[in-house]
Amino acid sequence: MSSELNEYLESVLTDLGGLGRYQFILTLVVLGSKATVAWSVLMQAFGGVMPDWSCEWHTESGEPFMSNVTFDKKCSLENTTEKLDCVSRKFDESMNTIVSEWDLVCDQYWIVSSITTIQMFGLLIGAFVSGHVGDLYGRKKTYYISILILLVFNVVGAFSTSWHMFAVVRFLVGVGCGWYLTIDITYLAELIPIKYRSVILSLPVWPIGAMSNGLMCYFLHDWKYIQIAAAVCCLPWFLGIFFITESYRWLISHGRIEEAYEVMIKIAKMNGRSPPNKQKLIDMVNLNEHVAKEKKYTLIDILRNKHLLKVTALLSFTWVSCGYGFYAISFGVAQLSGNLYLNMALLGLMESTSFVVCYFANCIGRKKSSFVFFLLSGITGITVGIVQFLDLSNEGVSINGLALTCKLCVACGWMALIIFTSELYPTVVRNIGFGFNNTMSRVGSMIAPQLIFASYRIPGIMFLLLGGLFIMSAFCLLLLKETNNLALKNTINDFSLPVKQNESLKTVDESETLFSEKSSSCVFLGHLISKDGIRPPPDRVKAISDYPQPKNIKELRRLLEQIFTWRSEQETAFKDLKYKLVNSDILSFPKFDLTFRLSVDTSARGIGYMLYQLDPDDETQKPRIIRFGSKSLRPWQQSYGPTKLELLGMVVSILDCSDYLRGNSFIAECDHQALKPLYEKQFKGAIYERWMSILQQFSFEIVYKKADDMQVPDALSRCENSKAEVVESPVEDDPFFPFVEDVCGKVKLPNGQHFSELIASKVADVQAVHIRTDNAYDADTFISDPYDADTDASDDNIRKKSVRKMSKHRRTKSDTGIVEKTLTTSVFEIYQFLPKEYYNCNVRISH
Known part of the structure; x- marks a missing residue:
């Protein structure tokens, strides 16, 4: 055991x-x-x-021998001329043994x-x-x-x-x-x-x-x-x-x-x-x-x-x-x-x-x-x-x-x-x-x-x-x-646990093992397989395995919902909790016929999420957990307002789980009411434009849940963990970012008009930005310096903001099309106008 x-x-x-x-x-x-x-x-x-005893001695003729003398504990008498026999023994009556x-x-x-x-x-x-x-x-x-x-x-x-x-x-x-x-x-x-x-x-x-x-x-x-x-x-x-x-x-x-x-x-x-x-x-x-x-x-x-x-x-x-x-x-x-x-x-x-x-x-x-x-x-x-x-x-x-x-x-x-x-x-x-x-x-x-x-x-x-x-x-x-002070062992194997192969795999001799010293493991169907058995891949359970020890009563209350003194017993229980959470019996294979649920929470410290499914045929309604995640915020991100933080957490969590969510309708759960009417809000700024463009690749519904029902992502988002990954802003070479050049083909809208004609048209049912296909930017106006998309700022933020605004103005004036609305509104209206099956048609938009 x-x-x-x-x-x-x-x-x-x-x-x-x-x-x-x-x-x-x-x-x-x-x-x-x-x-x-x-x-x-x-x-x-x-x-x-042996009680005290004495013997009554008789001669061969039957006569008592010196009857007036007591011979205590004498088995034989020496120096006698006659042969004597002990005819009876008298024991001390004070004890009977x-x-x-x-x-x-x-x-x-x-x-x-x-x-x-x-x-x-x-x-x-x-x-x-x-x-x-x-x-x-x-x-x-x-x-x-x-x-x-x-x-x-x-x-x-x-x-x-x-x-x-x-x-x-x-x-x-x-x-x-x-x-x-x-x-x-x-x-x-x-x-x-x-x-x-x-x-x-x-x-x-x-x-x-x-x-x-x-x-x-x-x-x-x-x-x-x-x-x-x-x-x-x-x-x-x-x-x-x-x-x-x-x-x-x-x-x-x-x-x-x-x-x-x-x-x-x-x-x-x-x-x-x-x-x-x-x-x-x-x-x-x-x-x-x-x-x-x-x-x-x-x-x-x-x-x-x-x-x-x-x-x-x-x-x-x-x-x-x-x-x-x-x-x-x-x-x-x-x-x-x-x-x-x-x-x-x-x-x-x-x-x-x-x-x-x-x-x-x-x-x-x-x-x-x-x-x-x-x-x-x-x-x-x-x-x-x-x-x-x-x-x-x-x-x-x-x-x-x-x-x-x-x-x-x-x-x-x-x-x-x-x-x-x-x-x-x-x-x-x-x-x-x-x-x-x-x-x-x-x-x-x-x-x-x-x-x-x-x-x-x-x-x-x-x-x-x-x-x-x-x-x-x-x-x-x-x-x-x-x-001393050690828990009792339960099985013989506790002293020397043997290497046990998974029951579903064939046990082979060490000389026949499929893994060499250079290649000791491999990832197959979402599992890490090695000669030691089958385990979850470290990246899927990293957020739990790296979960730090709580440092104050408030953190303990969030994690365990009770207050106690942290001693060796609690340390053991804490490690045991993490062990069970990262065990393969906790994580499940995704079932693509079930609805994915992404529970997201963002705090001033980081982002935490849990991807899971609910099986309607399961009477216990126990969640089938597929993935845990946790990321730390950078210093400037920690200064965001509540809505901006929650939106950033939603974007980052969805991108992390995009392998499961892309092409599937899913439910995003959060404890921030302001995110429910997401597409009805008029967000302004380059940050929101990028984030909303990312979210519009996915088909999902935002559901509000109380904070009491969001304990797992809440705990993951609030932990101070130096090993946790930090939030990185999407870059243009990110394959999951929508700003990539692609050929849309002859996509027709419900009114019979081609999509390319709608974009090039000066007068349309909806206002949109013109799509440049030559990707020809002026060298003096093109900004190549990298910057953080979440802040619109870097070291010389004032200078770069001015250059970007000038670059955008020049590109807009050189286009044959006329921009009558902001980029955010245009992109929203185009995607709202398109049928659902065309949402994933990506084009490159000129800023």
Whole structure:
């Protein structure tokens, strides 16, 4: 999807209310349910804890061995002469975990870490599947599937009869968690304005869930009750089905425009705003050649694009590091000194401070924020690992403080990375890309429980690996591009738009192209054709493409009919407006069976016009625009009176469009009443004679229109544009100027008299000037100096005016004919006397 459409969709979100009531409900439902997901994932942080326990030892004969002595957490007794068996274990009744439920200690303690790994493998599968499901079937459906999975299998897990069944159920719960953690960020990012996106996505809902998980474990202290509580908390979020909608970005990217507009109407209604213009939405989508038409995207589409492949490779490594670091500290909470429940709450509290990421993400950018926190995570992780390995005295407090700091940096870095990742992928594959990276994070989270188990034997190995991974990930982020304050991309082609041939032309290989390096384009049937496709010729849309930026409120009101502050958003909208006006879908081919309409307006700055037609068979009566035009006036022309300016604009506009208008009857529209009785007015002066002679070549009717209905030519005439063409006066060698020598032939008038006889006659029904055929001017009276016909003046205007008057007087006296009326009146009467089909018979008139 083009950048113009991306920016338009962002502006639509702002027009629909920005951060309104709908966004509040959406955030409450989607992010609120994340606390439930946190309980489901972190249940193993409590469920896998080994309570204090003791063993009752018996000899081979069945006699108790030293029954008055307590051997806490002893899997075997050394330095005994008899073979002893642990006949029963007694666990601390203050908590009930899966360890005490199924006696998973000593040689079976590996089962606990394995169940956690299986759960995280479920997150991996859920993230991978959710990415594809979300992009194929929509964000809303995918979200509610994840909540349904958590509801069902948390209840089933509470009634597990063996650790084998529990492991299977934890895998399915992991699938639901991974499913959710892939769709929630994508869902919100597409319906939250860019201004508030980082703030909303950084809300510390997961940390709140982690802290409340510690509180819930403290009060319930039974893994079964914790599972049921997590399931019950899933129920309220199903009420959101009636309020939240599908992502309109996703609908548009799949070509479902009508559904997308219905979503916009619902959002606008909830926010108390008016829905956007439907036709504008359709036009913007139609202008975009790369909108997906129900195309089904997969991970292969990401890997085929070089840019997305690079992004995915770098992000995958960083997400593996985040998954490992986050869950290694969370599931390894039992290794910290002090109260278990307090440590769980403190770890959640450290995560909650990740809210500050939104400030850094907006101020210094997504990439720099992630880099800083990743680097700090690596440094603190290595420090904790070294302290644990050296086994220093009083290391408990030091390890706890450093571990909490490391958890803070990991949480903040991962939050910044989540925002960064959600903006690096286009809409059509955003969920797939985010899901794939989420999947890679589950690889790290699967490794974490095994490293926790290994750290009991090799102190510090877990944190040393964490530090190394995060330092390497920090430098990987430097190879990615910043996304702060950029519109979200919609299609893969937005990264590298391919050269697309027009569908009506045959696509050829580069070696077979019709255009060489020297001749890269050609104009054919009014279109500019090149190897890049078909576009309007620049001269037809020059007036729009060169339209300058408005410089004051008055100009803005004329252009957009509203007052606002010109910022980057308005600059983008202004460029978008010009782009749409010059697009080939706006300009149309002329239909010569329809009446041409030339809308002209002249101001003190310039001339603007629009040539168009109205099709009576078109129910919308949308004008078929053929050409725009704009020209600037010279300084002396700006001093003309209103009628003179409007007449000059009419002449210039008609000559510019003469290819379409010559030989056709057309309607000239203006907002100046004085031009309506054009031929009834007695204009005096050489300027008017030349202008009226030009207009009499054409057959047209002048129609008055109010200024409010002339907005396009009015805007074109009033713009201050240094690139606009200036008005040039007609010259004698101009092929469109009527003063050219031609042979009229034996043209008969309605009374039977030949036209040549009428001109030569001394007495005629109408008075006319004599036509000289020898074109013999006296050398001393012929004025060859060029001058501007609009002013009758040049540098020595007084001298030249006198010479011209003398020259005209001499030529008139030397003629055999007698001039009894002014040139203007004579020419008018001749053309009024002739039938219409003779109007284009041109003769050379002696001045």
